[in-house]
Amino acid sequence: MNILNHHKQSTGTPLQVGPSPYRYAVELQSASVVFGKGDDAVTALSPTSLKMDAGDFVALVGPSGCGKSTILRLVSDLIQPSSGVVLVGGREASAKQLRIGMAFQNPTMLPWLTIEQNVMLPLKIVAPFKATFRKDRKGAYRDRVHRLLKQVGLQDFANHYPWQLSGGMLQRSNLCRALIHEPDLLLLDEPFGALDQFTREELWQILQDLYLDRKPTVLLVTHDLREAGFLAKRICVMSARPGRVISDEPVNIPQPRDISMIYSPEFVEMTQGLRELIAQVRK
């Protein structure tokens, strides 16, 4: 079976007809990023195009410094493109059309709050939840946090403090916090990079379950090609710094996927192909 087929960029395809109010959940149209000015200018991202349908799961891979995190920062509106356009939910990222959840490599849990309180934080901040936070935090919102913690196996740790948890447990809590406000779009920047291989594989399965349960649109930045292949529906490879997306291919393996799959010849062939492509563009 050929797992990877070339994915045609969607330019020229007819407009999607259906209930979705926007054509793409995420769309970069020749978006570039330059930091600084004059002699100090650093191009972090060459003009890059990328389209994601609602519910898509895209993994971004590529050499260090090629601009993967820069794309996440564009989509989350932490920075603006120097040229081109970034649309999220069909509107400029600053319009905050979609609810966004984020998780990064080092979970930043507030040490003076319990895991329950940390996971609940987005409900305090994000509309429409914040309007009823005071009323619901000890009732419906608390139940919601506990349901999610149970889903990731942390039901007995709600009242613990972050420093009482292992790195893997913290990252599970971090995923819960990223998902508690039911984001339409989940941005993940090497969320499992600091974990050992066993814990990492365990968390891949947890993330897969959470994704299939809720079907947000997910953009995952990772250096781990097996992680990309196990989790994503599409893998985008970027060229060396200043990078752009040079390959965009679907992973033709039905979900849910089993972890044993990563040892199958087809999967190994796929990751090997990706490795060779990245090795070429690094030169």
Ligand SMILES: Nc1ncnc2c1ncn2[C@@H]1O[C@H](COP(=O)(O)OP(=O)(O)OP(=O)(O)O)[C@@H](O)[C@H]1O
């Ligand atoms: N605020 C900034 N000012 C100047 N240069 C920056 C800034 N942020 C990022 N860069 C540069 O932009 C380039 C892309 O950075 P980015 O963090 O997006 O790369 P990356 O692909 O995520 O890297 P890695 O895989 O190593 O995490 C890098 O060369 C980086 O040094």
